Amino acid sequence: MGLTDIEVELSEEDRSVRDLVHKFAAEVMRPAGKILDRMADPADVIARDSVLWNVFEKFRGLGLDALADDPSLIGTPRLGRIQAMVSEELGWGDSGLAISLGVCGFPAFFARLLGRQELIDRFAAPGNREIGCWAITEPNHGSDVLAFNQPFFESPQIRADCIATKDGDSYVIRGQKAAWVSNGTIATVATLFCTLDPAHGMRDGGVALVPLDLPGVSRGAPLDKLGQRALNQGEIFFDDVRIPADYMVVGSDSYQMVAEMVLTMANASMGVTFVGVARAALEHALAYATERVQGGVPISQHQAVKMKLFHMFRQTEAARALARRVFIYNSSQQPALLEYSIASKTFCTQTAFDVAHTAVTIFGGNGLSREYPVEKLLRDARASLIEDGCNDILGLVAADKLC
Numbered sequence: 001m002g003l004t005d006i007e008v009e010l011s012e013e014d015r016s017v018r019d020l021v022h023k024f025a026a027e028v029m030r031p032a033g034k035i036l037d038r039m040a041d042p043a044d045v046i047a048r049d050s051v052l053w054n055v056f057e058k059f060r061g062l063g064l065d066a067l068a069d070d071p072s073l074i075g076t077p078r079l080g081r082i083q084a085m086v087s088e089e090l091g092w093g094d095s096g097l098a099i100s101l102g103v104c105g106f107p108a109f110f111a112r113l114l115g116r117q118e119l120i121d122r123f124a125a126p127g128n129r130e131i132g133c134w135a136i137t138e139p140n141h142g143s144d145v146l147a148f149n150q151p152f153f154e155s156p157q158i159r160a161d162c163i164a165t166k167d168g169d170s171y172v173i174r175g176q177k178a179a180w181v182s183n184g185t186i187a188t189v190a191t192l193f194c195t196l197d198p199a200h201g202m203r204d205g206g207v208a209l210v211p212l213d214l215p216g217v218s219r220g221a222p223l224d225k226l227g228q229r230a231l232n233q234g235e236i237f238f239d240d241v242r243i244p245a246d247y248m249v250v251g252s253d254s255y256q257m258v259a260e261m262v263l264t265m266a267n268a269s270m271g272v273t274f275v276g277v278a279r280a281a282l283e284h285a286l287a288y289a290t291e292r293v294q295g296g297v298p299i300s301q302h303q304a305v306k307m308k309l310f311h312m313f314r315q316t317e318a319a320r321a322l323a324r325r326v327f328i329y330n331s332s333q334q335p336a337l338l339e340y341s342i343a344s345k346t347f348c349t350q351t352a353f354d355v356a357h358t359a360v361t362i363f364g365g366n367g368l369s370r371e372y373p374v375e376k377l378l379r380d381a382r383a384s385l386i387e388d389g390c391n392d393i394l395g396l397v398a399a400d401k402l403c
Contacts, residue, residue, distance in 0.1 A: 007085075014078070018085045020062060025093025028058050033094030036230035037376055042222035046186050046232050052097075059101050060129070080331030084272045084324050091276025095380045096228030098273050099387075103182045106191040107132040107209050110249050113258075119249065123189060123209055133187035134266075135210075135236055137178040138162055143393035145193070145202055146263050148256050149400045154203035160195035162238065164206055169245050171208065173216075173238040179223045180387070185234035188212055193259065196252050207250035207258060208243060216241040227379030228387075263389065264341045268330045270388050271323035271344030274352040274381065278316040281352070281377045285309060285359040288372075305362060312355045319351040342398035346391040349384035356381045 010018075032051045039045055045052055064086065073079040090098035107130055111123035123130065136145055138161035147153055162175035173194060177184070190210045197204035210217075220235030250258045286309055289300035299305045326344040330337065356378040360367035367374050385391050 010081075014082055014085075017064075017067070017082055018089060021064075021086050021089040022092075024058065024062060025089045028055055029090065029093030029097050033097055033230045034373075034376075036096075038370070039229070042224050042229065042232070045230065046222060052230070052232075055097055056101070056104075056131075065105075075332055077328050077332045080328035081324070083331060084327040087269055087272040087327075088276040088279070088320070088323075091273035092280045093276070094230055095273060095277050095384065096231035098276075099228070100183055100231050102269060102273075103134050104130075104132045106134050107189040110191055110207060110209060114249055116246070119209070119246065130189045131183055131187045133181050133183035133190050133236075134193075135162075135177040135181045135184070135190040136193040137180045139176055139178045139235075141202070142178075142180075143390040146259075146389045147393060147397050148260055149397060152201070154201040156199055156201055158201040160198055160202060162192070162194045163198055164192075164194045164196055164208060164248065166196075166245070167242075170242045171206075171245060171248050173208070173210065173241040173243065175238055177236045177238075179220060179235045180233050181236055182231055182233055182387075184232065184236055185219045185222050186232050187236075190236060196255075203256065204252040205255040205259065206248050206252060207255065208248045210238075210241065210243055210247065212236070214241050214243070225383065227376075227381070227383040260338055264330060264338045266388050267338075267341035267345035267394070268323070268327045270384065271319075271341070271348040272327050274348045274384050275316065275320045275323050277352040277377060277381050277384070278312075278319055278348070278355040281356040281359040281374060281381075282309075282312045282316050284372075284374055284377070285312060285362045288366075289362055299362070308358050308362060312358050315351045315355055319348040323348050339398040339401040342389075342394045345388065346394055346398075349381065349391065352381040353378070353385060 032055045035051050036045050044050065067073060067079065067082060087098065090101065108124035108128060111119040138145065140161055144150070144152065152158055160175070162173065162177055164171045164173045173192070175194070177192070188211065190212055192208045192210045194206055194208060195202060195204065196206045216239040218237045218239070220237070223233040225233070286300070289305055289309060290298050292299045295302065300309065323344045326337070326340045330341060356374060359374040360378055363372055363374055366372050369375070
């Protein structure tokens with residue numbers, strides 16, 4: 001949109017979807033994100049009267065789920081392009097809310113993965129209003145649970161914090177997921193990544209769909225964070241929680257392959273989402289620089305500021321080019337190119353942080369004030385360098401794919 005609207009080969013329908021989501025991002029997400037960010041107590045973010053629930057409701061009303069179910073679009077580059085634009089617009093609106101809305105669909109995705117109708121009916125039926133979460137991080141395990149190709153991944157000395165044990169026609173889940181589970185304290189269903197056989201470190205894992213109203217499930221308090229404060233995160237505890245064996249949708253034989261596929265998709269999504277954050281910071285800086293007068297002229301006329309703005313523009317466009325290419329490929333093929341998705345995630349999140357940092361510089365002292373939006377963008381972008389895998393650890397995983 002606007003400064004960066006150089007899309008080609010878009011149909012009128014494609015543009016209408018993008019414009020619909022942009023309107024939602026501008027009119028719903030940004031105002032709500034500002035309100036939620038300023039709440040001192042993260043428990044207020046998820047209170048019954050919170051504007052958060054209005055965001056969820058209006059997002060459902062957009063009808064975007066129908067795109068993923070359209071037979072004419074499934075597996076096509078066109079669908080990937082539309083979804084990339086949608087994710088960018090959501091990130092432009094508010095990255096924390098974008099991530100929260102995104103992980104809502106994790107249980108439905110896994111329910112469809114095996115094509116079992118009873119799981120689809122339970123977790124992915126039309127009109128399903130479940131709120132999902134991706135429960136993978138543990139108190140003693142962060143990015144290492146995503147380091148599939150590192151030697152320690154299958155070391156028996158690595159003890160998992162959440163273990164599921166087969167018991168007849170059920171699995172019994174014991175342990176804890178960490179405070180960084182997105183949607184952790186509001187989710188109704190967890191997509192739970194857990195260990196099945198602790199004798200092999202984290203290699204023998206499984207993925208289960210766990211309704212969070214079952215006996216033995218409890219939650220911690222919402223996490224109080226620096227950035228992305230609109231994104232609810234918190235602990236989930238499992239005290240002898242019993243689920244049907246059919247709810248374990250991925251077993252140890254395919255766990256590593258599926259986990260790598262999920263990381264590939266998640267990192268590709270992070271890339272396009274944080275292009276939106278970089279774009280937001282650039283647009284705010286450009287608008288401010290044309291209005292703020294110093295030395296008798298708008299500061300955009302000073303060479304130092306002018307060059308900063310161009311560098312921000314160049315960074316954002318480069319990030320979009322990489323993120324869009326990776327996202328479209330992984331949406332139209334079986335996601336397999338993990339190193340490309342990691343390149344997108346790490347490059348685009350770093351770009352978002354750098355562009356937001358420069359935006360604060362252009363705003364000067366005003367950039368430090370909560371009256372202006374760029375300090376929030378800086379905090380939100382800083383969180384992205386750690387979530388969905390710390391950029392440093394992800395870089396090692398990708399490097400081993402290349403070597």
